[in-house]
């Protein structure tokens with residue numbers, strides 16, 4: 001082996017773009033990692049000579065399939081289903097399923113790539129994957145959702161298993177969809193295993209899995225603020241989204257003494273100057289999880305401003321938690337947050353901040369917690385659900401919460417170890433390098449294949 005090895009970022013990215021034309025979200029996610037990992041591997045020639053990052057950017061396998069189902073009017077509908085099995089070097093493939101009308105292979109590849117690093121950071125033996133369908137669950141009846149989930153599983157079941165690939169939820173896939181899919185998997189295989197996580201508590205689900213992503217996000221933010229001799233108590237926060245991650249982020253923020261000013265959906269955002277309290281959060285849960293209505297309905301019960309077609313980032317606040325979707329904080333949004341004196345941004349969604357947005361935060365000295373570290377609590381408790389399923393036992397709420405806190409602290413400390421430069425901690429760099437090392441070492445151990 002040579003003592004140094006250099007791969008130029010522009011050449012690396014040109015190769016990636018050539019091999020994956022038009023996949024802009026995937027390019028964006030890889031660029032964000034390669035920017036940190038390529039300089040790092042220069043001093044570790046073994047990673048560079050073995051072309052580990054090139055190999056890591058190629059999914060192990062992509063499965064694409066037709067999902068036919070019948071709507072309530074008797075029409076046959078066809079959607080496209082996917083599973084991107086990205087990397088199983090450190091454990092079986094693990095990652096959520098997304099049902100969204102705009103879903104593309106590029107989005108799933110960015111999510112699967114990110115998931116590989118995130119799962120590595122949890123310290124659990126979990127590989128990376130993502131899947132889903134370009135199915136729009138909005139406005140569908142209960143029966144249509146059930147038929148779609150069953151048809152989706154009629155193909156997916158042959159590619160997954162408790163030691164192979166363990167899906168879970170993501171956008172558009174919550175407890176209801178997981179239950180329909182798990183039921184169909186059980187019928188098709190005549191096995192009851194932990195092959196899907198996020199299950200109901202009556203059939204193998206784990207305590208705190210529903211809450212885990214949001215709670216974990218706030219635990220990480222708390223660690224970051226404490227590291228900087230600051231704290232959550234008494235701060236104001238902007239939250240975007242009103243789904244699973246947003247709801248439990250708001251819940252834990254309220255418990256931590258933070259005044260949450262906003263919540264949103266793809267139609268607009270509500271701005272509640274008095275702060276969203278537990279009673280108001282209960283309404284959001286009812287509207288989104290039970291009635292499946294728009295966030296604008298909040299203003300029918302509680303006093304708040306509603307801004308149709310807008311995002312919340314212009315509202316002055318000390319903290320921001322984007323919890324909706326990718327690229328929801330672009331350059332101008334990041335500038336607005338910086339101009340209003342925001343102290344910290346922690347990503348609940350996957351890749352909600354564009355690379356230009358991250359640059360603005362770093363230049364403004366805003367503490368930035370990247371998704372692969374900040375929202376890893378969800379998959380971490382999924383990992384704990386798998387362990388409980390294998391052991392055929394259930395841990396208590398207290399036990400899971402305490403493990404989740406420890407995992408988020410461990411993630412924080414890995415980011416500090418690999419991201420500290422003098423007095424400044426770059427959590428993005430720390431997460432990228434720490435996540436990379438474990439997967440890279442495993443790949444090298446397996447030889448060149």
Ligand code: NDP
Pocket residue numbers: 169170171172173174213241242243244245246264265266267323324325326328348349350375376378379
């Ligand atoms: P949900 O489906 O429960 O909620 C999604 C929320 O985001 C809804 O409020 C939705 O609004 C909003 N949203 C979706 N698409 C858009 C869009 N294009 N523009 C604006 N708002 C949008 O999903 P989750 O809460 O589970 O997921 C949210 C994010 O968190 C995703 O990025 C996901 O990948 C990530 N994540 C989820 C984890 C989990 O365990 N569930 C774990 C880690 C990360 P509307 O109702 O109008 O569509």
Ligand code: 2IT
Pocket residue numbers: 094095096097115118166167168169170197350375376378379380382
């Ligand atoms: O993005 C994510 O980490 C998730 N959607 C959760 C994945 C999981 O397997 O729990």
